[in-house]
Amino acid sequence: MISIIDYKAGNLTSVERALKKLSIPCRITQDPDLILQSDRVIFPGVGAAGEAMKVLQTSGLGEALKAYFRSGRPLLGICLGTQVILDFSQENETPCLGILPGEAVRFPDPHLDESGKVLKIPHMGWNQVEWNRRHPLIKTLAPQSTFYFVHSYFPVPRGENLILGRTHYGFSFASALAYKNLAALQFHPEKSGPPGLALLQAFSEWEGEDAD
Numbered sequence: 001m002i003s004i005i006d007y008k009a010g011n012l013t014s015v016e017r018a019l020k021k022l023s024i025p026c027r028i029t030q031d032p033d034l035i036l037q038s039d040r041v042i043f044p045g046v047g048a049a050g051e052a053m054k055v056l057q058t059s060g061l062g063e064a065l066k067a068y069f070r071s072g073r074p075l076l077g078i079c080l081g082t083q084v085i086l087d088f089s090q091e092n093e094t095p096c097l098g099i100l101p102g103e104a105v106r107f108p109d110p111h112l113d114e115s116g117k118v119l120k121i122p123h124m125g126w127n128q129v130e131w132n133r134r135h136p137l138i139k140t141l142a143p144q145s146t147f148y149f150v151h152s153y154f155p156v157p158r159g160e161n162l163i164l165g166r167t168h169y170g171f172s173f174a175s176a177l178a179y180k181n182l183a184a185l186q187f188h189p190e191k192s193g194p195p196g197l198a199l200l201q202a203f204s205e206w207e208g209e210d211a212d
Contacts, residue, residue: 002204003038005065006030007055009045009080011188018190022197024204032064040203041068044190045080046150049104050092052084062097069099069182074208077184082155082177085184091153100179102157111170119170122152129165129175129187136209137183137202138164145195147187149175154186181208 004015006028019026026042027034035041043065045052056062065085069075077085083104084096090106111119126146131138154173157163164183165176177184183203189196 001038002026002040002042003035004028004042004044005035005061005081007045007052007059007061009047009052009055011044011046011079011190014188015042015044015078015190018197018200019204022201022204024200030059030061032060035061035064036068036071038068038073040074040076040206041065042076042078042203043081043085044078045084047080048091049080049084049089049094049096049153052080053094053096056084056097066097066099072181072208074203074206075182076203077177077182078190079151079186079188082184082186083153085182086155086157089153099182100157100162100177100184101159102155102162104153105156106153107170113170122150123154123169124150127167127169127175127187129167130172131165131176132163135164135178135183136206137178137199140198140202141195147175147185147189147192147196149187151186155184178210180210 085099086102087098089104163174164178167175175186189199
């Protein structure tokens with residue numbers, strides 16, 4: 001059973017719909033005990049880091065997430081769930097969960113491409129991910145697959161070894177992280193069509209081993 005963590009950060013039902021389309025058993029829960037009993041956990045989210053961390057701290061979900069990661073079972077972060085696994089977010093100047101070292105940083109304002117053209121923030125729409133290394137979650141993906149992004153902040157982990165993939169939007173930023181039994185995606189696989197569904201299918205089969 002895959003548990004989708006409900007910490008009032010939105011985007012839960014779209015993840016649930018994607019998993020059900022794949023006939024993968026799942027549940028949305030805010031119960032720390034149920035989370036700790038799960039085979040796999042997805043930590044999604046759309047919203048502000050400050051409000052999200054308040055809910056995680058007061059509900060016991062933050063401690064449950066950290067304990068779940070230490071258990072070695074597969075854990076997947078999506079969007080805001082990728083940012084608040086780090087030490088700190090510039091959004092609301094928020095101390096975060098500290099599962100991985102690093103911080104979430106806002107795109108500069110103005111954000112320019114190489115020719116000096118102003119790019120829109122949030123970064124919204126389809127974009128490619130350049131994968132740095134192999135990983136069980138991406139084994140079936142075509143090299144030129146595109147994924148759907150909606151974000152103004154992006155993860156800056158402390159250590160290149162934590163970066164699984166990068167995306168170019170004015171400059172190259174980390175759009176996928178992986179460490180041990182944890183993978184985290186700045187894009188939304190549940191909104192990314194066949195490539196996103198393939199990634200979620202691979203997550204449902206992943207036993208938590210790290211990248212090759």
